């Protein structure tokens with residue numbers, strides 16, 4: 001018997017569990033992932049546990065789950081070896097700080113069951129705790145969660161403005177995370193072209209690449225996105241059009257029980 005390092009009042013039994021990655025033991029979080037006290041040990045957490053702890057908005061929860069489901073699906077059909085766990089973890093938490101930059105008036109249906117005033121208060125608390133930059137807040141939260149460095153680095157590398165870098169990197173994990181984010185629109189899975197257009201419309205006036213003056217930038221980034229799609233599906237046994245809401249629904253359900 002050992003003690004769980006973050007939940008020391010309880011004595012926890014350790015066993016070898018199949019979901020523990022091969023590098024288990026490389027840090028204390030992996031080590032205690034062997035913990036068998038699923039009901040009491042906070043380290044045996046699932047994405048819904050984390051989202052509840054961080055009061056993640058419902059729309060952001062389902063977005064991250066969808067992105068992770070797309071990422072998992074691509075990894076399962078990838079012909080080359082790929083670090084699926086890092087991809088999934090990065091996708092599940094890549095937007096954790098996004099309430100900071102959210103316009104809470106845009107998707108009121110995503111705020112239920114709480115009123116907008118509740119989320120405004122959460123937003124204020126996030127800014128107070130993590131600062132006013134959403135991406136940096138996401139990385140701080142992932143570190144606070146003690147997620148593996150590889151997953152944090154992948155989440156750090158995501159962003160529309162980074163599409164050209166992602167196309168040029170040799171990391172297929174980074175390409176999968178970026179591409180998966182490009183397929184999950186606010187209301188579900190979209191073809192990449194529709195998602196690009198939707199992002200541009202949503203960020204007009206807020207991002208230089210989305211404005212009329214940024215037409216060239218947008219075209220350049222959209223071309224990079226198309227290149228990423230080609231790079232990935234050259235190695236994949238499924239096609240982009242096979243990634244649909246119906247296809248990912250059971251994966252989303254499974255991911256709600258994924259051990260984080």
Ligand SMILES: [Fe+2]
Pocket residue numbers: 063067094095181
């Ligand atoms: Fe996202």
